[in-house]
Amino acid sequence: MKITHWKNIADKLLFQSPGHRAWLSNTRNGVTVLTSVVFRYFSDKTMMDLAHSDPELMALCHAEKQRQFRGLELIASENFASRAVLQALSSSFHNKYSEGQIGARYYAGNEFVDAMESLCQARALNLFRLDPKEWGVNVQAHSGSPANFAVYTALAGPHGRIMGLDLPDGGHLTHGFQAASGKKVSATSLFFESTAYKVDPQTGLIDYDKLELVAGWFRPKIIIAGTSAYSRQLDYARFRRIADSVSAVLMADMAHISGLVAAGLHPSPFDYCDVVTTTTHKTLRGPRGAMIFYRKYARQPRTNAKSSSNGGVENGACGDPTPTGFDRLINEAVFPGLQGGPHNNSIAALAVALNEAASPEFKEYQKEVILNMQQLCTSLANYGYTIVTGGSDTHLCTIDLRPIGIDGARAEKVLELAGITTNKNTCPGDLNALRPGGLRLGSPALTSRGLKSKDFEYVASLIHDGIQLALRAKRQTSSKLLKDYLNPATVI
Structure with missing residues (x-):
């Protein structure tokens, strides 16, 4: 049988x-x-729905859903996953343990997990127009921070040198951030030696000349071309030339812009980089998870490669391909190096999101994301606000509130009370991440809800009203302490 x-x-x-x-x-x-x-039926308890099994938790789920539904979500790293993605997240793949790689698991019963993960990998490579003979992808990392840590572990090694954009200038904690005092805030600065490159304080744009200068004396093993609050496109060709000059691995962290890259609306890092990491829940509109793309063979020597607006390479390659070994190093850094079993339900949900992102509708959505953000920047500038870098090419922007005498923490709180969720964010030159001078805004979530450019004009007016209320409250608060500002009793 x-x-x-x-x-x-x-x-x-x-x-x-x-x-x-x-x-x-x-x-x-x-x-x-x-x-x-x-065989036996599951117990009555395991077959109960959440409303009957745990009414208290169900009430919190309902309250959070209503908060998202009734409010304006403007946090740049947030989005609304589709119903199909959420269904996959709650699928029976959640129940299965699958430590190891496809076809080489440490547990039995993974035939369908293998098929599902293979499908997810194939869709990831296809979405970003990558040849599976040249590129591989790991979809098991639980989220973006451990994905980045896995790359450093694999390719830099203990106390290896890494170099990323400074956090106040728009970088990310996992790019080696340490405070101005020298305190190692992120584990990436604790276990690896790091230094930062910065933006031009006048323009807010990355200073590539100084980047090249610092890379020359620091000699990093990995240069990270990635951001979390930088609103302009990156010059990957320039990054590549700098990395080559110091024999460094070039890694892109496209966590924020992966949806834009997938839609062909942002220069692709794959033309120039050796490794590309990304989260999956921001502009990609998937579940919380991460992907690590890696070259299977070393990039071929290119002569007279020039930076171009679409990230393309003008000249061909020559020479025989040399295996990088990245596949083994990175996969082993993820497991067993940093984590145990992957979250199979998240990988299944990611496969769904990647399939959705390959549709024409997704590209139109990403066009709206960019247009809506540009409209928001224009409208806020018309109200007199300073936009870091002067505008946006992506899904986000940062308002510098320091010129009007208020910080991002106070503005964030007042807007939250009005049902508008944003996040306080550092601006170039900031030293305090808890009371930074900026407010970061993003368009993906509200665009997913169908808002258009005209709607974002109105959203800008609401943000303006909220910031003016925050200013008024600050003037009427007897204490200068943030905790007192957040206490209504201290307002005169």
């Missing part, structure tokens, strides 16, 4: 014969064995 046949019988017994013991004749490789299978 074929295995698939007796599994069909087992499925029927599971739901029709509680407590039934069946002896099934199973032939494998010409040998007949008797398999004892015990």
